Amino acid sequence: TDVLLGGDSAGGLAVFQHTNYVQRRLKECKPCKRSPWWRPAIRFGAAPNSGFFLFHGNAEGTMVWQSQMYNVYYLSNWTMTDNRCMDQYPQQLQWLCLFLENAYKFIEAPIFVLNSALDLYQTANILSAEPITFFPDGEGDHIGFSSAYNASAVPGWRNCTGNAAHISDCTRGQIHDMNAYMGYFNQIITSTPTFRKPGNGAFIYGCFNHDAEMSSLDYTSYQVDGVPMRDALSSWWGSWRSKGKGKHTYVEGGRYMYPASVTDANPTCNYWCDGLDPIFCPAGRALELLQSS
Numbered sequence: 001t002d003v004l005l006g007g008d009s010a011g012g013l014a015v016f017q018h019t020n021y022v023q024r025r026l027k028e029c030k031p032c033k034r035s036p037w038w039r040p041a042i043r044f045g046a047a048p049n050s051g052f053f054l055f056h057g058n059a060e061g062t063m064v065w066q067s068q069m070y071n072v073y074y075l076s077n078w079t080m081t082d083n084r085c086m087d088q089y090p091q092q093l094q095w096l097c098l099f100l101e102n103a104y105k106f107i108e109a110p111i112f113v114l115n116s117a118l119d120l121y122q123t124a125n126i127l128s129a130e131p132i133t134f135f136p137d138g139e140g141d142h143i144g145f146s147s148a149y150n151a152s153a154v155p156g157w158r159n160c161t162g163n164a165a166h167i168s169d170c171t172r173g174q175i176h177d178m179n180a181y182m183g184y185f186n187q188i189i190t191s192t193p194t195f196r197k198p199g200n201g202a203f204i205y206g207c208f209n210h211d212a213e214m215s216s217l218d219y220t221s222y223q224v225d226g227v228p229m230r231d232a233l234s235s236w237w238g239s240w241r242s243k244g245k246g247k248h249t250y251v252e253g254g255r256y257m258y259p260a261s262v263t264d265a266n267p268t269c270n271y272w273c274d275g276l277d278p279i280f281c282p283a284g285r286a287l288e289l290l291q292s293s
Helices: 010-027 066-075 082-090 091-097 100-106 120-127 172-190 217-223 231-241 282-292
Strands: 002-008 043-049 111-117 201-205 247-249
Touching: 010 043, 010 091, 010 100, 043 231, 066 091, 082 091, 082 100, 091 100, 091 247, 111 172, 111 231, 120 172, 120 282, 172 201, 172 247, 201 231, 217 231
Parallel strands: 002 043, 043 111, 111 201, 201 247
Antiparallel strands: none
């Protein structure tokens, strides 16, 4: 029986948090243990996409994302089982296990992480988000559904990380902050023992995008060290015969210049709307029409 557990964005975060639980339940599954002698009874792995959200302040140093996740934790009565992160904290601090700096190191199942070091969602909702001071009492005059709530609300960041974001519109200071965010992301994930554990892998690309794994264009074209994302994941999943031996970790080393281009960090990157249906990405279609006129 082959089981590859996947999820994207918030679903990717859920994969990180519940992979150990799923692995344990599969091991307890008696019908799953019927298998030819030459292969494992159950081959299980996890491949979370765009779900490694950082514990990081916004560009002004304010911990906005942390406050929101704290509220989500208690609002949803969130639980996580089979992960020893929960044992590291008293009950009132267990919400910190929502952050993978704390939980990733306790993942026991084979795992392959796919994520951008400069995730578009994270730059909007972590690096350039402002506090919602009226939460949970309703919408304010300037922060609501039509303005993407508090995303990209740090003064001056809307053009850089907003809904129609294009990295070429970012200022020199913003590019500096975004490169620093990339460096911090890479430092956090690569310094974790789980990242270096034999049998695990990762594809950390530098494209200014979110959910690139869900786009057939990006999934097949984005490369790190000359290896496409699709091939990196496929090679890792097919390495069970050699018990994960070989190179299965790929980390983007490039950074962005000023003025920035989408290909600065990596020549295989593209504008995040490329390859998406115009119905779902009207901003990208509008930009395409403007450039062709």
